[in-house]
Amino acid sequence: MIGPEDYLPPGQEEHLERVVLEWSAREQEEAEERRGRLARMLREHRARLYIIRRCVVMLLCHHD
Structure with missing residues (x-):
């Protein structure tokens, strides 16, 4: 199975994980x-x- 380490330059995997976490946090805030x-x-x-x-x-x- 091909993973991010197979096609990302060194150090980019951590950056990608951080971006994904930030994106999901932003989506969570928008949902709230x-x-x-x-x-x-x-x-x-109900008041009306x-x-x-x-x-x-x-x-x-x-x-x-």
Whole structure:
């Protein structure tokens, strides 16, 4: 089986490993940011639905 040592110049294997680790760390941070944005959107959506639900109940239960 051919590995990185077969086609990379000496010392480049460590550089390649470092780049791959940095890239995966960056991807991980981006995924966490996406999860954070999604969680914030869901919280806001739930809050809006709660307010709408309370308004509907008030309108239906209001007596003149």
